[in-house]
Structures are given as structure tokens and as C-alpha cells.
Amino acid sequence: SAVISQKPSRDICQRGTSLTxxxxxxxxxxxxxxxxQQPGQSLTLIATANQGSEATYESGFVIDKFPISRPNLTxxxxxxxxxxxxxxxxYLCSVEVVAGTEAFFGQGTRLxxx
Amino acid sequence: AQxxxxxxxxxxxxxxxxxxxSCTYDTSESNYYLFWYKQPPSRQMILVIRQEAYKQQNAxxxxxxxxxxxxxxxxxxxxxxxxxxxxxxxxxxxxAVSGTYKxxxxxxxxxxxxx
Numbered sequence: 001s002a003v004i005s006q007k008p009s010r011d012i013c014q015r016g017t018s019l020t021x022x023x024x025x026x027x028x029x030x031x032x033x034x035x036x037q038q039p040g041q042s043l044t045l046i047a048t049a050n051q052g053s054e055a056t057y058e059s060g061f062v063i064d065k066f067p068i069s070r071p072n073l074t075x076x077x078x079x080x081x082x083x084x085x086x087x088x089x090x091y092l093c094s095v096e097v098v099a100g101t102e103a104f105f106g107q108g109t110r111l112x113x114x
Numbered sequence: 115a116q117x118x119x120x121x122x123x124x125x126x127x128x129x130x131x132x133x134x135x136s137c138t139y140d141t142s143e144s145n146y147y148l149f150w151y152k153q154p155p156s157r158q159m160i161l162v163i164r165q166e167a168y169k170q171q172n173a174x175x176x177x178x179x180x181x182x183x184x185x186x187x188x189x190x191x192x193x194x195x196x197x198x199x200x201x202x203x204x205x206x207x208x209x210a211v212s213g214t215y216k217x218x219x220x221x222x223x224x225x226x227x228x229x
């Protein structure tokens with residue numbers, strides 16, 4: 001199993017600013033995933049973050065807007081850059097200790113952009 | 115491309131009763147995994163049950179069981195003896211064995227268990 005600590009749990013930010021979300025895992029994992037979830041809706045994958053290589057972004061998400069760091073096997077950050085109200089959402093990080101078995105999720109970061 | 119469809123946006127069930135949540139998916143893959151995840155109001159997503167596509171036997175976990183119909187591409191979740199703590203959003207998810215091990219999530223079913 002894996003325990004994920006995600007920070008901050010919520011934030012209210014001014015438009016045009018950036019917010020960095022941190023995800024710390026209690027064990028070493030190869031892949032970490034970042035999702036966006038509108039309240040009451042499904043999860044949309046933003047990118048997959050592998051240690052030692054650049055993140056792989058899904059269609060509709062770009063590195064300039066959502067830069068990701070993965071400095072080691074237990075930690076990753078997602079930055080939401082130049083925020084607008086449309087970026088208001090819940091952001092979740094997730095890992096799989098063994099691929100295809102079970103995903104573990106952070107508590108999520110509820111972001112409100114005003 | 116794979117898709118996952120949950121046709122029931124909201125459902126409710128009386129405590130101690132049984133409820134079935136529907137999920138259909140579309141894929142050309144032959145080997146894959148299917149999952150049901152639960153997201154209670156606290157937001158922490160947790161795994162409910164998992165099914166490997168090559169296994170014909172339906173997975174069960176205590177009060178939770180699935181009806182996996184591979185030919186029909188259907189994967190429903192049955193919750194028996196519903197409890198108030200089962201109130202949550204339930205997501206059906208697909209993962210192909212080949213490729214990048216990414217999840218494809220359905221749109222979710224909000225389940226409310228009534229006292």
C-alpha cells in the first residue's frame with residue numbers, strides 16, 4: 001500500500017498567480033499521476049510523472065501551464081501557472097505501487113481562483 | 115480509444131437493502147483490468163473492488179461484488195446490506211494491460227444510503 005500526503009488541502013488564489021501542489025508518498029513508486037476533478041465530476045488525467053524524465057501530458061494540458069517536477073521516487077509537485085477562474089478545481093495526485101493492482105490517492109487540493 | 119460509461123448519475127437505497135450500479139466500457143484490448151473506486155465526501159478515493167478481464171469468475175469483497183460480462187462489456191457493482199458509510203461517489207475505471215497503465219474513469223454515480 002501507499003500513503004500519500006498532499007498539500008495544501010485547499011487554497012484561494014488571485015488570478016494571474018501560480019500555485020504549487022506537493023505530493024509526498026511513504027514508499028518509492030515509479031509513476032505518479034496528476035488529475036483534475038471538477039466538483040461532482042470525473043477525474044481527468046493531466047500528466048504522468050516519472051522520476052528522472054519529463055512528465056507526459058495528456059491532450060489539452062501543456063507543460064507551460066502545468067509544470068511538474070519529480071526529483072525522486074517519493075515526491076512530486078504540480079504547479080498551476082497564470083491561474084484563471086477556469087482553473088478552479090480539485091487536483092489529485094495518485095500512485096500505483098504495482099501497476100494494475102490498486103491506485104492510491106491523495107486527499108486532493110481544492111483550488112479556487114478569484 | 116477506450117471509454118467508460120456510467121449511465122446512473124445518482125441513486126439512492128435504503129439502509130440494509132441491495133443496490134446495483136451500472137458500468138459499460140468500450141475497448142479493443144483483450145487484456146485489461148476493471149475497477150470500482152469509492153470517493154466519500156472526505157474526497158479520499160479508495161479501491162472497492164478489482165477484476166482482471168481474463169478471469170471469468172466475478173470478484174467479491176465482503177458486501178461488494180461485481181457482475182462482469184466480458185462479451186457485453188459490462189461491469190456492474192452490487193452492494194449488499196447497504197450501510198450509511200457507503201454513501202459516496204462511485205467511479206468505474208478501466209486500465210489496459212498494454213501501454214502506460216493509465217486509468218480511464220467513468221463519470222461517476224452518486225449513491226446515497228438512506229436511514
